[in-house]
Amino acid sequence: MAKKVKLPLTEETIAELKAGDNVLLSGTLYVARDAAHKRMVEALKRGEPLPFDIKGQTLYYMGPSPAPPGRPIGSAGPTTSTRMDMYTPRLLAEGLKGMIGKGIRSEEVKTATKKHKAVYLAAVGGAGALISKSIIKSDIIAYADLGPEAILRLEVTDLPATVINDIYGGDLYVEGKAKYRK
Amino acid sequence: MREIKAGAVTGAISNLFNQANYELGEDVLTALKKARQEEESPLGQEVIDTILKNADIASNERIPLCQDCGVAVVFLELGQDAHIVDGDLYTAVNEGVRQAYDEGYLRKSMVARPFSERINTGDNTPAVIHTDIVPGDRLKITVLPKGGGAENMARLGMLLPSAGRRGVVEFVVNAVDEAWSKPCPPVIIGVGIGGTAEKAASLAKHALLRKVGEPSPDSEIADLEREILEKVNNLGIGPMGYGGRITALSVHAESFPTHITSLPVAVNLQCHSARHREIVL
Numbered sequence: 001m002a003k004k005v006k007l008p009l010t011e012e013t014i015a016e017l018k019a020g021d022n023v024l025l026s027g028t029l030y031v032a033r034d035a036a037h038k039r040m041v042e043a044l045k046r047g048e049p050l051p052f053d054i055k056g057q058t059l060y061y062m063g064p065s066p067a068p069p070g071r072p073i074g075s076a077g078p079t080t081s082t083r084m085d086m087y088t089p090r091l092l093a094e095g096l097k098g099m100i101g102k103g104i105r106s107e108e109v110k111t112a113t114k115k116h117k118a119v120y121l122a123a124v125g126g127a128g129a130l131i132s133k134s135i136i137k138s139d140i141i142a143y144a145d146l147g148p149e150a151i152l153r154l155e156v157t158d159l160p161a162t163v164i165n166d167i168y169g170g171d172l173y174v175e176g177k178a179k180y181r182k
Numbered sequence: 183m184r185e186i187k188a189g190a191v192t193g194a195i196s197n198l199f200n201q202a203n204y205e206l207g208e209d210v211l212t213a214l215k216k217a218r219q220e221e222e223s224p225l226g227q228e229v230i231d232t233i234l235k236n237a238d239i240a241s242n243e244r245i246p247l248c249q250d251c252g253v254a255v256v257f258l259e260l261g262q263d264a265h266i267v268d269g270d271l272y273t274a275v276n277e278g279v280r281q282a283y284d285e286g287y288l289r290k291s292m293v294a295r296p297f298s299e300r301i302n303t304g305d306n307t308p309a310v311i312h313t314d315i316v317p318g319d320r321l322k323i324t325v326l327p328k329g330g331g332a333e334n335m336a337r338l339g340m341l342l343p344s345a346g347r348r349g350v351v352e353f354v355v356n357a358v359d360e361a362w363s364k365p366c367p368p369v370i371i372g373v374g375i376g377g378t379a380e381k382a383a384s385l386a387k388h389a390l391l392r393k394v395g396e397p398s399p400d401s402e403i404a405d406l407e408r409e410i411l412e413k414v415n416n417l418g419i420g421p422m423g424y425g426g427r428i429t430a431l432s433v434h435a436e437s438f439p440t441h442i443t444s445l446p447v448a449v450n451l452q453c454h455s456a457r458h459r460e461i462v463l
Contacts, residue, residue, distance in 0.1 A: 176425020
């Protein structure tokens with residue numbers, strides 16, 4: 001049974017999430033992937049503010065297909081999180097609390113996630129059509145020139161995801177593999 | 183000499199990329215349903231259910247199966263007695279890609295200058311085109327929109343000949359183990375053995391075009407495919423890496439004679455959104 005979770009995440013909600021939990025996310029989240037991460041971290045290094053207040057927010061690693069007429073967004077599944085790893089600890093230090101993507105994270109990211117009491121979730125890769133049905137609104141809020149890599153703000157209802165790394169050190173990828181390995 | 187109009191090639195390419203990105207093939211659906219029966223992990227079962235439901239939504243509501251609509255990989259088998267008229271063959275292919283990705287609301291993912299500015303080409307061209315000249319007067323076109331996440335997990339090994347069959351099995355199983363959750367399992371594993379470095383890589387990609395679950399017609403290779411599949415499915419990675427029995431749906435291997443000093447092995451992973459379509463003109 002999937003837990004209903006409101007976004008942005010609260011400390012109390014994060015404390016209840018354990019690796020392997022299925023959740024349905026509702027509320028506001030932000031979309032950023034490779035090029036947007038690079039720009040955000042470069043901005044921080046120059047002492048400039050981010051294009052949105054990241055404190056307490058959740059990032060979805062995703063680059064949608066174009067929205068056809070009458071729909072808020074096209075296909076909208078997760079991309080591989082590993083490519084964001086080199087930028088993630090800096091964003092966690094700025095107050096990022098949730099990340100949605102797919103695939104294993106680096107040890108540095110896992111350590112920083114635990115340290116900053118954040119949570120990493122995965123959505124099913126290749127289920128972009130299904131996931132798009134839970135996105136009710138999508139607005140470009142920054143870096144429009146990056147095309148499918150622009151930063152978006154999404155309103156979502158019951159977006160399905162699974163907890164991978166929780167604040168207790170749980171790691172579904174490691175635990176799941178160990179459980180079924182022969 | 184039979185004439186084939188370049189415009190017909192463009193139309194066919196455009197249709198094939200649209201079909202492939204919106205409708206999962208029957209072979210893939212059948213393999214996924216079988217995997218659902220065999221998967222023991224509850225989370226793994228749910229992932230496969232999600233993938234099957236996604237395929238329904240994509241087809242019924244016209245939403246691409248995956249937002250990564252891929253690099254446009256195109257295989258051409260051109261009969262030596264066919265003559266392309268009214269235009270250049272590769273220009274016609276790229277025009278088909280441009281039309282499909284523009285009119286079909288597919289994501290354009292190609293960037294020019296891979297090592298520097300990485301500016302999007304805007305229309306998902308150029309296609310990666312592989313051409314074989316074959317007997318006959320037909321043109322067989324196969325399209326394979328290939329997602330980046332799985333392609334990034336490709337491996338090439340120049341093994342010592344003494345490594346033999348065991349070395350090949352180990353190399354492939356390790357490649358899948360290291361790729362872990364990243365290539366969107368359950369995957370289809372393309373393996374190319376022999377030839378030269380680039381021949382092995384090309385065979386591994388070509389092997390992905392075979393119908394999922396169909397064994398190699400060569401019994402020794404079919405036996406190798408079975409052994410690799412069993413070992414890979416004992417890794418425990420499972421659907422989307424959440425842990426489980428089904429890490430791969432199928433292993434497809436192709437081999438080619440090689441040099442006395444060499445044993446090249448290439449691995450090309452295909453995510454579960456295994457999109458490919460073909461037509462003969």
